[in-house]
Amino acid sequence: MDTYGKYLFRSKKNGTIYVYDLTENNQNLSKISQFQLGSYRTAGATKWGITFNEHNHAGVLCFTDKKFNNSDEFPLLLVSDGSGSGTKGINGQGFCYI
Numbered sequence: 001m002d003t004y005g006k007y008l009f010r011s012k013k014n015g016t017i018y019v020y021d022l023t024e025n026n027q028n029l030s031k032i033s034q035f036q037l038g039s040y041r042t043a044g045a046t047k048w049g050i051t052f053n054e055h056n057h058a059g060v061l062c063f064t065d066k067k068f069n070n071s072d073e074f075p076l077l078l079v080s081d082g083s084g085s086g087t088k089g090i091n092g093q094g095f096c097y098i
Helices: none
Strands: 002-004 007-011 016-021 031-036 058-063 077-081 095-097
Touching (some): 002 058, 007 058
Antiparallel strands (some): 002 007, 007 016, 016 031, 077 095
């Protein structure tokens, strides 16, 4: 989970990101948007020769101080993927997506 400006971004284990408005008039944190990351996978899906399972998740979100294009509304978002018993990348390590 991370914030940027008046927005809170929360991840779900399958790579879905939920966006909430943090303004003073919104004390109940209403979800205003959601989207799926490029790492989004459902159980049993295969990519890069790896079969994903229910443990594939976007574990940590962190905004950088750089934007892909200066005109972008938000900076780049770093997202970790993997859990102790989930999908493993190269040499047993998890992935980090931008």
